[in-house]
Amino acid sequence: MHSEIIGRRAWVGLGVLTLPVFLVAMDFSVLYLAMPTISHALLPSPMQQLWILDVYGFLIAGLLITMGNLGDRIGRRRILLGGAGLFGAASVAAAFAPSAGFLIAARALMGIGGATLLPATLSLIANMFPAAADRARAIGIWTAAFAGGAAVGPVIGGVLLHHFWWGVVFLINVPVVAALFVLAPFVLPEFRVRSTHPFDLLGVALSLLGLLPLVYAVKDVAATGLSAPAVALGLFGAVMLVLFLLHQRRAPAPLVNLRLFASATFTACIAIAGVGMMAQGGMAYLTNIFLQTVQGYDVLAAALAGLPLALTLATASVGAARVARWMGVRRALTLSLLLAAVGNLGLLSLGVTSPIWIYLVLTAIAGVGYGIQFALVSDVVVGSVPPEHSGAASGISETSFELGTALGLALFGSLATAVFFAKGAGRFTGSLGETLDEAAELGRSGADLALAAKEAFVAGMHAAALAGGLCLLILSVVVAFVMRDRP
Structure with a gap:
């Protein structure tokens, strides 16, 4: 009782x-x-x-x-x-x-x-x-x-x-x-x-000097493109993170227990968190622009179009433990990565005038994959350490989620932008929105420019979807073969 x-x-x-x-x-x-x-x-x-x-x-x-x-x-x-x-x-x-x-x-x-x-x-x-x-x-x-x-x-x-x-x-x-x-x-x-x-104050300082400049540099590149200050800041952050890891090997009470990474399961889960959020975050950013600027939906309608992804992600998260008991954690994570990859690669079928239901179905499929993997990653990471260290372990997994999101916006956003301007062949003087504003000012003669800009953006989104989908597929193969041990 x-x-x-x-x-x-x-x-x-x-x-x-x-x-x-x-x-x-x-x-x-x-x-x-x-x-x-x-x-x-x-x-x-x-x-x-x-x-x-x-x-x-x-x-x-x-x-x-x-x-x-x-x-x-x-x-x-x-x-x-x-x-x-x-x-x-x-x-x-x-x-x-x-x-x-x-x-x-x-x-x-x-x-x-x-x-x-x-x-x-x-x-x-x-x-x-x-x-x-x-x-x-x-x-x-x-x-x-x-x-x-x-x-x-x-x-x-x-x-x-x-x-x-x-x-x-x-x-x-x-x-x-x-x-x-x-x-x-x-x-x-x-x-x-x-x-x-004593609390590892030097580790705190080195982690902040590493993570904050690195995240800022990634966000700055995503927002304004590659620049010398952003590169310098990113390199400084990377050097500080290396010093942080070296310090953690010697610290008596480290912030990050590096011995955890000796477990293939733990390391695979941290990789899944980063790559999964990188793919999901990058595509969420690009498809939001696609829905609003290419297909003309207002912001609220675009937000509502994201609900199928949220519903399937939430439902799959709650059912992830049952899936893992049925087929094992390794197979469940492999399946989740494959489903997320299908959702990403399916975006290659979207065009300027594609019906909205295609987008809804694809993101719903991806949501099932992301829901399973995010729930199982958190469970494995927290369960892989004694309860007294679960706060530190959850900090590691949540940081990999956040860094994955930032990298997704920067890397896939930059790839899409590069393809957009390459397809424009010098016709586009700014972003998709700026090009469409310019086309609107030209009146009827700007219709061809507007269509070309939309098609170029879709091509960039396709390139990012392909890159994200391939990353998920490769990781699914790695997880299937490497993740043999149990925490």
Whole structure:
């Protein structure tokens, strides 16, 4: 009876943990629709617009490993509530920001708070669900909450902006944070690691000096193209990461336990997280432009077109543990990579005038693959370490997800752009949107230019889809042959 009560409390606690996960994911995408209104109200410069959008994810990506380890040390529930408090307070500040600079600072604080929430929630699951089967189901639900938040962010933003002012997209975080503060002390356990070794401050410094410049350089290349400062910053970040890894080999209490990578299963899962998010993030960016600029859907309609992907991803996440029990983790991950590859490669069939149902079917298929792989990756990574180190391990996996997204935007976005200009043969003086504006000014004589620009963009999207699909296919073969051991 006692274990049944504990089990019931754990599942209620999981429901509470999905609240901050949903919020963090939603705030990645909720600004997509709000940016035109914010730009009209605060008059940010083009660079400030980029920072408003990017500083949140930028700081989350750079701080995940540090915050995961810090939660292990000072208490996972404590850092969860502290991060949630910062996230809520920063959300209020963002809602009433009087200037673009103030909004950027508030979004940065939201990113710092968000970086504590993801590893804290995932590592608490390891404490609350010691049984492997229960933990796998719980992580599937956690993954579904994250996917759902990212998908419905633009839709919620569109509905709210239709009735209220732009600040409300931040204020919706406040009641959710308040509910977390009320419920967490009753249903979430506290857990911390008792360590005689001092916290690895040098490792923290080296990880930040490596990850933050590297992520910034990747985002800058994705937004503005290759430049000398971006390359220099990226190289500096890479050198700092090498020094970080060398330091981790000698540190008595390292932030990253490099011995974990001796496991083919663990290493394969980190690779799947990075490559999977690289393919999914890059294609989400390009297909969003395709739907709006090539096919003419408005932003809200394009966001709604993303719901089949979100629904299949969330459903597959919840069912991933059952699939793994049926066919084994290795076969399930191989199948998931193949399904994601089919969805990516299927985009080669899209053209300028293709019906929307083709896109919906292809992304739904890809969603099944991504849902299985993301849930199983998180489960394997958290389950591969003792519970006292699950915060650090989840920080590693979440960082690989974030870096994969950033690399997808930079690499596949750059590839698509290169193909676009190559197909233009000098006819395009700017981006697809700028070229279409130029064609509109020419009147009827600009129709050929507009069609050529749309066809060139589709060709670039095809090249990126082919590259992403091939990466997924190659990784599926590697996983099938290499991933033999068990954590």
